[in-house]
Amino acid sequence: MSLDPSLSLRSATVSRLRAAGCVFAEDEAELLFSAARSSAELDTMLTRRADGLPLEHVVGWAEFSGLRIAVDPGVFVPRRRTEFLVSQAVGLAGPGAVCVDLCCGSGAAGAVLLSAVQGAEVHASDIEPAAVRCARRNVEPRGGRVHEGDLFAPLPDSLHGRVEVLVANVPYVPSEEVALLPPEAREHEPLVALDGGADGLAVLRRVAAEAAHWLAPGGHLLVETSERQADRAVAVVADRGLTPRVVCSEELYATVVVATRD
Structure with a gap:
């Protein structure tokens, strides 16, 4: 089950992603909420993202041509193009x-x-x-x-x-x-x-x-x-x-x- 964030948690997450330089912070936050099962897991994911790990490696998948493609750490992330x-x-x-x-x-x-x-x-x-x-x-x-x-x-x-x-x-x-x-x-x-x-x-x-x-x-x-x-x-x-x-x-x-x- 994914995390159901409060307004304050949502705002704090977006702010943290923006501070890390994530241009699409709101969109990334929604993906992290859908992937995290607890506040602790969300915090771990945010830390990994702030450390520069690709979002797809953080959540473990990428959306590609309508499919959810598993993407492991160290694996090339499929590009939208x-x-x-x-x-x-x-x-x-x-x-x-x-x-x-x-x-x-x-x-x-x-x-x-x-x-x-x-x-x-x-x-x-x-x-x-x-x-x-x-x-x-x-x-x-x-x-x-x-x-x-x-x-x-x-x-x-x-x-x-x-x-x-x-x-x-x-x-x-x-x-x-x-x-x-x-x-x-x-x-x-x-x-x-x-x-x-x-x-x-x-x-x-x-x-x-x-x-x-x-x-x-x-x-x-x-x-x-x-x-x-x-x-x-x-x-x-x-x-x-x-x-x-x-x-x-x-x-x-x-x-x-x-x-x-x-």
Whole structure:
């Protein structure tokens, strides 16, 4: 049962969050009230939040595309803009589609595909053990499978040439810009989920190098990138024989490259 706060507790909580620099203090307070079962638990959560822990790590979940996704400490928090990437993937996945969620983190994309695509066969992978444990909580109860390892390496060989939708939410922050990220990200999320190498495209190059071997004819690779990197990301996948296009959402400030195997 969640905490039913008094007016004074509500006001004190909002004030404490504001003092900690939380811009959306009122909204965060409501989430904390819904998650805390006692005043003592609320106080612990407030302390952790004031210490800079991401709100999603404090409450243990994130809302993503209408689902409540479990998010453990040390696991990459799914961003709202990534809902656009996943919506594009859902739109391309027919009933029974074979789908892969690379660099899956919490498994948010895989969970949505399983929930939104009738009969989908979904495999997810991540190199971080903490992410794999978390993703298994989100993906496997919905009927998917989660594998631990580097990109494609842990996937079953039976998926070669069969993947219709390949979602790869690769890290794309250039190494020298990681230090500019908000403390919530750079201090509490794994570096491997943030650092995209010198130009932010290092992991994308590795994915693109193998994607055609895994994709079915007409299958699609979808990756999130930044607006300023989009042209270079297009060139990376085109060099690997895929046919790319760029789709954007102004509302979510999201840029996605969709690359198709002919």
